[in-house]
Amino acid sequence: MKFTCNAKDMAAAVTTASKVVNVHTTVPILNNVLVAARNGRVSVRATDLELTLENAIGAEVQEEGSCTVPARLFSGYLANLPAAKLQMQGTASRATLKCERSNYEFFTLPAEEYPPLPEGSSSGQFRVAAKTFRDAANGVTFAASSEEARGAVLMGTLLELDGTQATLVATDGYRLARYRLELAEPVSAPMKLVVPARGLGEVVRAASDGQIEATVVGGQANQLVFNTGDAKVSARLVDGQYPNYQQVIPKEFDKKVVASTAQLLAALRRAGVVAGDRASMVKLAMDGTSLVITASSDTAGNAYEEIDVERSGDPLTIAFNAKFLVEILNHIEFETVTLEFVGALNPAAIHPSDAKAAERQLYILMPLRQ
Amino acid sequence: MVGADFHTHMILHADLDAFYASVAQRDDPALRGKPLVVAGSSRRAVVLTASYEARPFGIRSAMPLYQARERCAQLLVVPPDFTKYKETSTAVFKIFHDFARAVEGLSLDEAFLDLGDTSVDEALDKAHAMKKAVREATELSISVGIAATKMVAKIASDDGKPDGCTVVPPGTEATYLAPKPVRRLWGIGPKTEQRLLGYGIETIGQLAQLPGDRLHALFGRFGEDIRDLARGIDPRPVIEEWETRSISSEETFEHDVSDIAELDRIVHAQSAELAERLQRKQLRAYTVGIKIKLADRQICGRQTSLREPVDNAPAIARAASYCLHKTSITQPVRLIGVRVSKLAPHDIRQTSLFGAHAS
Numbered sequence: 001m002k003f004t005c006n007a008k009d010m011a012a013a014v015t016t017a018s019k020v021v022n023v024h025t026t027v028p029i030l031n032n033v034l035v036a037a038r039n040g041r042v043s044v045r046a047t048d049l050e051l052t053l054e055n056a057i058g059a060e061v062q063e064e065g066s067c068t069v070p071a072r073l074f075s076g077y078l079a080n081l082p083a084a085k086l087q088m089q090g091t092a093s094r095a096t097l098k099c100e101r102s103n104y105e106f107f108t109l110p111a112e113e114y115p116p117l118p119e120g121s122s123s124g125q126f127r128v129a130a131k132t133f134r135d136a137a138n139g140v141t142f143a144a145s146s147e148e149a150r151g152a153v154l155m156g157t158l159l160e161l162d163g164t165q166a167t168l169v170a171t172d173g174y175r176l177a178r179y180r181l182e183l184a185e186p187v188s189a190p191m192k193l194v195v196p197a198r199g200l201g202e203v204v205r206a207a208s209d210g211q212i213e214a215t216v217v218g219g220q221a222n223q224l225v226f227n228t229g230d231a232k233v234s235a236r237l238v239d240g241q242y243p244n245y246q247q248v249i250p251k252e253f254d255k256k257v258v259a260s261t262a263q264l265l266a267a268l269r270r271a272g273v274v275a276g277d278r279a280s281m282v283k284l285a286m287d288g289t290s291l292v293i294t295a296s297s298d299t300a301g302n303a304y305e306e307i308d309v310e311r312s313g314d315p316l317t318i319a320f321n322a323k324f325l326v327e328i329l330n331h332i333e334f335e336t337v338t339l340e341f342v343g344a345l346n347p348a349a350i351h352p353s354d355a356k357a358a359e360r361q362l363y364i365l366m367p368l369r370q
Numbered sequence: 371m372v373g374a375d376f377h378t379h380m381i382l383h384a385d386l387d388a389f390y391a392s393v394a395q396r397d398d399p400a401l402r403g404k405p406l407v408v409a410g411s412s413r414r415a416v417v418l419t420a421s422y423e424a425r426p427f428g429i430r431s432a433m434p435l436y437q438a439r440e441r442c443a444q445l446l447v448v449p450p451d452f453t454k455y456k457e458t459s460t461a462v463f464k465i466f467h468d469f470a471r472a473v474e475g476l477s478l479d480e481a482f483l484d485l486g487d488t489s490v491d492e493a494l495d496k497a498h499a500m501k502k503a504v505r506e507a508t509e510l511s512i513s514v515g516i517a518a519t520k521m522v523a524k525i526a527s528d529d530g531k532p533d534g535c536t537v538v539p540p541g542t543e544a545t546y547l548a549p550k551p552v553r554r555l556w557g558i559g560p561k562t563e564q565r566l567l568g569y570g571i572e573t574i575g576q577l578a579q580l581p582g583d584r585l586h587a588l589f590g591r592f593g594e595d596i597r598d599l600a601r602g603i604d605p606r607p608v609i610e611e612w613e614t615r616s617i618s619s620e621e622t623f624e625h626d627v628s629d630i631a632e633l634d635r636i637v638h639a640q641s642a643e644l645a646e647r648l649q650r651k652q653l654r655a656y657t658v659g660i661k662i663k664l665a666d667r668q669i670c671g672r673q674t675s676l677r678e679p680v681d682n683a684p685a686i687a688r689a690a691s692y693c694l695h696k697t698s699i700t701q702p703v704r705l706i707g708v709r710v711s712k713l714a715p716h717d718i719r720q721t722s723l724f725g726a727h728a729s
Contacts, residue, residue, distance in 0.1 A: 149692040
């Protein structure tokens with residue numbers, strides 16, 4: 001293998017891919033990145049077997065081939081190179097790098113031993129605009145569980161595909177986020193996939209403009225490979241039954257409040273400061289045309305916030321974890337937000353007030369009980 | 371000194387006399403009147419309690435057992451029976467509660483009692499009635515000290531041992547403490563005592579008279595606190611129950627266990643016990659962890675923090691089991707335990723979308 005490329009391009013590709021390198025791995029070759037030169041392109045790949053990242057850069061390829069280089073050494077070296085031409089030559093045991101007047105040799109491991117990308121026939125695929133998918137993923141992944149002890153399923157995001165419609169769902173059992181989006185073309189058969197949060201996060205980072213093409217592959221159809229521009233993200237899908245989320249979304253609500261998103265968010269952030277040591281509990285009391293937010297703590301003091309709202313239905317007082325509410329409101333971009341309720345102990349719905357946006361984006365939040 | 375009928379806030383310190391040894395003598399008449407110690411059976415065993423008959427030989431608690439044997443050839447050694455001590459202690463504390471507004475237990479055999487605003491005479495009557503009640507219920511004697519502050523009450527009860535009842539009337543604390551050696555004061559350990567003796571300060575009275583700059587030179591910023599104590603001033607109240615910071619359930623095995631499935635079953639049982647204790651105390655835990663002692667006595671373990679606190683057995687067991695599987699167990703296990711910490715009051719609960727124990 002022999003090629004010439006821009007040192008900065010190479011540095012970026014190696015740094016991005018090396019993120020998945022697990023320094024505690026017991027498999028030596030997983031400490032390395034795989035560099036492959038083919039068809040006037042150079043790709044850099046790293047994996048921890050759960051998640052694989054690959055980035056391609058333009059290069060002048062003199063001799064096609066591949067080699068593996070220790071990720072930490074390689075990225076440490078590349079990060080300190082000037083924006084100059086880099087020439088790389090690799091064999092099964094050595095990689096030689098020349099840049100201006102520096103000349104390095106790294107010990108490598110044979111490229112054939114590097115775990116191959118998941119193969120097998122595609123058992124389903126979909127295409128979607130990168131920006132749409134990024135918005136959807138950003139809008140739901142925060143609601144997934146971060147507790148390994150509660151299992152991998154709740155730490156993942158459900159991806160439901162049917163016709164031209166895709167639905168992303170994440171929940172930690174206390175709040176639920178649902179985001180619907182249109183696919184570029186209909187899928188051949190409905191699919192339900194649980195994608196680990198880490199994998200989806202990498203897709204969001206890698207996807208810039210254009211399209212994302214995703215393919216389910218692998219012997220047990222257990223890998224989802226996202227192709228977007230020069231980047232490829234392959235994630236092992238989570239095996240397990242996702243909870244029946246539709247069942248917990250109330251069919252009807254009889255109380256409704258419409259508030260300014262910015263005003264409500266600011267009030268909750270302030271009240272949350274006081275609520276901190278009491279399970280972050282804020283009480284929302286709705287009556288007339290006002291929403292009163294209160295919080296109190298033996299150590300911090302008391303909070304009172306009043307904002308004008310549009311309201312319908314009976315008055316209601318309901319308690320929530322302020323942090324959960326703030327996180328949800330942080331993801332609502334519309335200027336007004338609608339909160340819908342059944343009772344003080346029933347799930348509440350939160351969504352942008354705009355009808356079209358509401359169809360897209362929905363949050364369900366469980367209250368606190370005293 | 372104030373009049374005997376003057377009402378002031380009084381604290382009583384109660385201490386069971388040679389508790390473990392007295393229980394042994396109570397339950398086995400053959401042991402009565404003989405020098406005995408309660409101690410374990412290992413080679414490194416130490417004396418847990420020495421009977422009053424053993425004390426003239428210079429035998430004290432915490433002394434290595436072999437040294438105690440050297441000092442007294444006819445010494446009897448009795449193994450401890452904590453179930454019995456616990457039962458007896460519970461009975462005694464129940465009586466304490468009958469006589470006090472609040473009880474702050476220090477150990478199985480020692481407690482501070484808040485007697486509230488009372489006169490010296492009333493306090494004495496109460497103390498005698500309480501001593502009688504303890505003797506009738508358990509056949510054991512207690513020593514009590516009564517004073518306006520915790521530290522003076524404790525020193526007074528020590529002075530009256532065994533079976534004593536000592537009152538230090540309010541206003542006489544400094545006089546009472548003055549002739550006593552400095553080491554009787556809280557916070558004065560053997561090292562500080564040596565240092566003070568080096569400066570010629572032998573009694574609490576001498577310490578109480580020291581000027582501010584000398585105190586500061588000797589104790590730094592604690593100088594004034596120490597002088598207050600030396601003068602019998604101690605504002606600490608009797609606190610009913612120390613805040614529970616963590617609860618754990620542990621088991622030491624007779625034979626070391628290597629089977630993970632077996633350990634997992636034990637962890638589940640311990641989680642159920644913890645859940646019950648948390649619910650009884652109306653608490654929930656944000657952190658669940660396990661502790662493992664390996665065959666070579668090396669201790670290892672893991673803990674995990676939860677977004678929502680737990681108090682039910684399945685949730686605690688799930689987290690504990692997760693910790694167990696994350697711990698690298700390189701040897702057979704000698705002890706395993708589950709611990710819950712970062713406890714929060716139970717009054718607020720995050721409801722769940724998928725039922726109480728959703729996962």
